[in-house]
Amino acid sequence: MRFLIGTFTGFLFSIVASCGSGYFLHTPPVQAGETDQKGILMAAQTGGVYDFTLDNIDGKPTPLNTFRGKVLLLVNTASMCGNTPQYTDLETIYEKYQDRGLEILAFPANNFGQQEPGTNQEIKGFCLTKYSLTFPLFSKISVKGSDKHPLYRYLTEQSPFPGEVEWNFQKYLVDRSGNVVARFHHRTNPLSDEIVKGIETALAK
Secondary structure, three states, X not given: OHHHHHHHHHHHHHHHHHOOOOOOOOOOOOOOOOEOOOOOEOOOOOOHHHHOEEEXXXXXXXXXXXXXXXXXXXXXEOOOOOOOOHHHHHHHHHHHHHHHOEEEEEEEEOXXXXXXXXXHHHHHXXXXXXXXXXXXXXXXXXXXXOOOOHHXXXXXXXXXXXXXXXXXXXXXXXXXXOOEEEEEOOOOOOOOXXXXXXXXXXXXX
């Protein structure tokens, strides 16, 4: 009995210690092709963002491996946010660098202020009509909380830039090998020197 108590106490201590500054809990390894309780394709978490598959805005499964060799800017978006006008600058930077290998991937999410309440088709209509977006839009997901999508679980817990998404239009820069190389604040404008330099550096490699 003492042995069992001691073992359980040691286990609890190891969990608490792992939550200290600079550390985070790792989920058990998941084999490629496994699904979670919601049927979302999980990642083996060995190939960075390329391990994940998400539905596009029309509901078609789209492996992020499709974008292998491209520089990616991943953005969680919303249609009714003070940051929504960033769509204009995202489109501008996409048109400027698309031919050099940039892809912007937008993931609508309703996690902050209920600012993305619409259906996927409503979101698509808004983005195309108001902003004439040409970069890929994905189906609405959750980027925070207990129902966080596995992609954002990876970005916020296991990438080199851990930490919860703070608000709509937070950005992650991914290099041509699928590695997350930078994270940008939700208020950082897509045309800022910080983001432009990051994209140009990644494209040059």
